[in-house]
Structures are given as structure tokens and as C-alpha cells.
Amino acid sequence: MTVTPHGRIQDKVALITGAASGIGRATAERFAAEGARLALTDLNTDALDELVSQFEKSGVPVISVPADVTSEADIKRVVHETMKHFGRIDILVANAGVIPEADLATATADLWDHTMAVDARGMFLSCKYAAAEMVHAGQGAIVCLSSISAFAGQKGQAVYGPAKFVASGITKHLAIDLADKGVRVNAVAPGTIDTPAVAKMxxxxxxxxxxxxxxxxxxxxxxxxxxxxxxxxDDASFITGAVLPVDGGYLAQ
Known part of the structure; x- marks a missing residue:
């Protein structure tokens, strides 16, 4: 890994949920290359430890705090440990999520509850407690993970799609709520991405x-x-409340 001497987010503290694999891992790697200091959390402790070890060998300032994003106590602990170690949170990437396949006939209430707990409640809690520290500092940037499923109906997404509508909704409403407090809130809406979660589909x-x-x-x-x-x-310093499709043209049709 090559760390840029003067990266785009040099010395900023970035908290990334769901950091052990897929988009979360790729984001951690890109942020590290751009000079960030990292606080990483995931439930997959083995993969998280491996990633942190890789960063430590490269001299990247990093801590890991294994946690369940659906647990308010866990999220409070993640934010507390990040503040204790780095003294601030400049960036939150609310990435943790699950991607269940289910149509209305096969979806269960338990699957709905679990998906909403991770993809919606987990994002809400992550934003709530990280934003509190950002507001105190008078600055910060939050990026949530939405999906093309939050824009267009898809077969087999009767549970996941609605959860991602929540992600886009959180983004827009928090952006307005926090705009005058120095905190920007945006989201990306990926198309189908080659991640371990998608590979299981x-x-x-x-x-x-x-x-x-x-x-x-x-x-x-x-x-x-x-x-x-x-x-x-800071290249996006006048952007808040945006949900940016990154989808190979899917939503342009």
C-alpha cells in the first residue's frame, strides 16, 4: 500500500462501519492511502484483525473496535474509543449492512426485523452518536450507503429495497438537520457491486x-x-443531502 504524503483527507479521523470486507474494506484502504487515521468496526473480528494488521505494517494510524451496529451500547463504545484514541471524528462512513434476497411471499417478519435492524437502525445509531461529536467540533462529513434499490423496484428485494429507502431518507433529513451545524450528510447508491455479500446471491x-x-x-x-x-x-464542501448513484448507468434508463 502506498500512502499519499498529502492526501485528500490527510490526518482526518474516519470511522467506518462494516469495514472488514467489500465496500467498507475498499473504503478503509482508499482512505488510508489518502492520509486518513482510521477507526474500524465490524462483527467479523478475524477479517477485521487481518485488515488492521495490514494497516499497522504500513504505518497507518488505526484502531479496531468490534461491534454490532444494531446495539446502541456498542455504537456508543465505538464512538467513545475513537474519541479516546484520536480526539475527534471528522468522517463517518455508515456502511454496515446485509443484503437478503426475498420476495414478499418468502420474506419473514424476522428477516424484515433483522434487515431493518442492521441497515436502518444501525445507520441511525452510527449517525446519531458520531454526529454528536461532529456538532460539538463544528464540522464533519457523513457518508451513508444507500443503493439503486432505493430508487427503483427490483424483484426479490421486498426487504432490502425498503431498508435502503430508509438509508436515503436518513441522509436527506439529517443533511437538513445538521447543515447549520457544520456537518454534511450524503450517500452513495451503488449498483450491483462485486462484494462477498453479492457473491452469495x-x-x-x-x-x-x-x-x-x-x-x-x-x-x-x-x-x-x-x-x-x-x-x-473538502472537494464536496458545498454538497449535502445528495444521494449519488454509482451504478454503471442503471438509473439513467
Whole structure:
């Protein structure tokens, strides 16, 4: 890994949820290369430890705080440990989420509750407690992970799609709530991205969804990380409340 001497987010403290794999990991790697100091959290402690070890060997300032984003106590602890170690939180990437496949007939109430707990409650709690520290400091940037499923109906997304509508809603409402407090809130809405979570989905379903993307392929986690970096950086200093599609043209149709 090459760390840029004067990166776009040099010395900023970035808290990233769901950091151990997929988009979260790619974002952590890109942020590290751009000079950030990292606080990383995930439930997958083995993958998180491996990533942190990689950063430590490269001289990246990093801490890991394993946590369940659905737990208010856990999120409070993550924010507390980040503040204790780094003294501030400049950036939050609210990335942790699950991607269940279910239509209305097969979806269960328990699946709905679990998905909303991780994708919606977890995002709300992460934003709530990180934003409190940002407001105190008078500055900060939050980037939430939404999805093309928050814009367009899709087969087999009767649970995941509504959860991502919540992600976009949180983004827009918090952006207005925090605009006069120096805190920007934006989101990215990825198309189908080649992540471990997507790899577990039905292969035929993935093929059909990929065919709906005009660019004819899945996106790469690093491509989403680039968009997250832009929204988190000072290059986006007059942008708040935006939900940026990064989808190979999917929503342009």
C-alpha cells in the first residue's frame, strides 16, 4: 500500500462501519492511502484483525473496535474509543449492512426485523452518536450507503429495497438537520457491486441484474470507495443531502 504524503483527507479521523470486507474494506484502504487515521468496526473480528494488521505494517494510524451496529451500547463504545484514541471524528462512513434476497411471499417478519435492524437502525445509531461529536467540533462529513434499490423496484428485494429507502431518507433529513451545524450528510447508491455479500446471491439472479446495467458489468468496491472519498473530502464542501448513484448507468434508463 502506498500512502499519499498529502492526501485528500490527510490526518482526518474516519470511522467506518462494516469495514472488514467489500465496500467498507475498499473504503478503509482508499482512505488510508489518502492520509486518513482510521477507526474500524465490524462483527467479523478475524477479517477485521487481518485488515488492521495490514494497516499497522504500513504505518497507518488505526484502531479496531468490534461491534454490532444494531446495539446502541456498542455504537456508543465505538464512538467513545475513537474519541479516546484520536480526539475527534471528522468522517463517518455508515456502511454496515446485509443484503437478503426475498420476495414478499418468502420474506419473514424476522428477516424484515433483522434487515431493518442492521441497515436502518444501525445507520441511525452510527449517525446519531458520531454526529454528536461532529456538532460539538463544528464540522464533519457523513457518508451513508444507500443503493439503486432505493430508487427503483427490483424483484426479490421486498426487504432490502425498503431498508435502503430508509438509508436515503436518513441522509436527506439529517443533511437538513445538521447543515447549520457544520456537518454534511450524503450517500452513495451503488449498483450491483462485486462484494462477498453479492457473491452469495443466486448466480442467475446476479446475471440478470448485471445485464440491466448499461456498462454490462458489476462495479468494483474500489469504484464505490472513490465516490465515498469525494463526498467525505473538502472537494464536496458545498454538497449535502445528495444521494449519488454509482451504478454503471442503471438509473439513467
Amino acid at each position: 443466486d448466480a442467475d439472479a446476479i446475471r440478470k441484474v448485471v445485464e440491466m446495467h448499461p456498462m454490462g458489468r458489476m462495479g468494483k468496491p474500489a469504484e464505490i470507495a472513490s465516490a465515498i472519498l469525494f463526498l467525505a473530502s
